[in-house]
Structure formats: C-alpha cells, structure tokens
Amino acid sequence: MRVSDRTKLSPDQACELILLTMLVGEAMMTGLNRRGIDVGRINYQENGNWGVFRSSGPYLHIHLYGRARSAKIQKYGDALHLPHRETGFYDGFRPLDEGDIREIKDEISRLLKTEKYRSIPEISRRPAGSRSGSDIQARNGATGGLYRDGDDEEVDDAE
Structure with missing residues (x-):
C-alpha cells in the first residue's frame, strides 16, 4: 500500500504505524x-519532501534518527540539518555496517517476544479489516538507508 501521507491512513493503520516505529526505535536505541x-x-520524522519532484509523487515513510551524544556534525540536542544529497553534506558519512544492522534486527526479534510487542506477528496474519487500533504489521528491512556520520550518528538518505 502506498499513500502520500498519514492523513490517508485509517485510524487502525495509523496506530499500526506508531507501534512499528516504537518497536524499531527501541531496537535501534538498545542495539546501537x-x-x-x-x-x-x-x-x-515523517518525510516525503523530495518526492514532490518525482512523477510518482511523495509517499509516506518514517525516518528514525539515532541521536548520538558524542556526535560532532549533527550535535546532540540541536535540530537536524538535512540538505539535498548533491550538496556534499553527507560525503563523510558511512553506512551502518552489517553488525549494526544485525544487532538492530536481533533486538527487534527479542522485543517481539516481550509483552509490549508480543502480538505483532499474530496481528500481521489477520485480515486488514479485523485489526484493532493497537495492531501492527511487522516489516523486515526497517533499518535500510541509515548512515553514520564520521562520529557515529545516523542519517537516513532515503528521502
């Protein structure tokens, strides 16, 4: 399903989206x-700004930015600065490595067994119309597109 922004989601879908971001955010915090x-x-952050220049238009996607306390470029506590890719701003950044991504995925697997997130796999098998507001569809690959700056802060280039 592709939608332009959260206002196009049903209330159930919006609740699912929030729960998914909670799961991935908690896994990122612990794993990283x-x-x-x-x-x-x-x-x-919900984005889509650069999609306005594409014929397909913008689509709903959520960026999760891990804010490192020791970051030198995107300093902890400051607002993020996210210029277009061609500016060279991201040239010194490096992608999260396989170990980082594996740790996040492992933490997602662990969290899915906790009381807080236990119902996620069950919910993803239900027909869409039978999901409640606290339901969610778990998706793999939620950590794709993340980058570290030279000082271990992540920035997503998928915009």
Missing part, C-alpha cells in the same frame, strides 16, 4: 548502544 554508538534519543 550495544554496538558502542552512544544514542541518547531517537528522533521520528
């Missing part, structure tokens, strides 16, 4: 800290 990246906060 375990990998030595001192993430103190996750910023959640």
Whole structure:
C-alpha cells in the first residue's frame, strides 16, 4: 500500500504505524548502544519532501534518527540539518555496517517476544479489516538507508 501521507491512513493503520516505529526505535536505541554508538534519543520524522519532484509523487515513510551524544556534525540536542544529497553534506558519512544492522534486527526479534510487542506477528496474519487500533504489521528491512556520520550518528538518505 502506498499513500502520500498519514492523513490517508485509517485510524487502525495509523496506530499500526506508531507501534512499528516504537518497536524499531527501541531496537535501534538498545542495539546501537550495544554496538558502542552512544544514542541518547531517537528522533521520528515523517518525510516525503523530495518526492514532490518525482512523477510518482511523495509517499509516506518514517525516518528514525539515532541521536548520538558524542556526535560532532549533527550535535546532540540541536535540530537536524538535512540538505539535498548533491550538496556534499553527507560525503563523510558511512553506512551502518552489517553488525549494526544485525544487532538492530536481533533486538527487534527479542522485543517481539516481550509483552509490549508480543502480538505483532499474530496481528500481521489477520485480515486488514479485523485489526484493532493497537495492531501492527511487522516489516523486515526497517533499518535500510541509515548512515553514520564520521562520529557515529545516523542519517537516513532515503528521502
């Protein structure tokens, strides 16, 4: 399903989206800290700005930014600065490595077994019309497109 923004979601779908971002954000916080990246906060942002230049138009997607306390470029506590890719701003950034992504995925798997998120796999098998507001469809690959700056802060280039 492709929609331009959250106002096109049903209330149930909107609740599912929130729960998914909670799961991934919690997994990022725990997993990346375990990998030595001192993430103190996750910023959640709905984007689509660059999609306005495409014939297909913008589509709903959520960026999760791990805000590292020790970041030198996107300093902890400051607003994010996210210029277009061609500006060269991101040239020194490096992608999260396989170990980082594996740690996040492993943490997602662990969290799915907790009381807080236990119903997610069950919910994803239900017909869309039978889901309640607290339901969610779990999706794989939620960490794609994330980058570290030279000082271990993540920035998503998928915009």
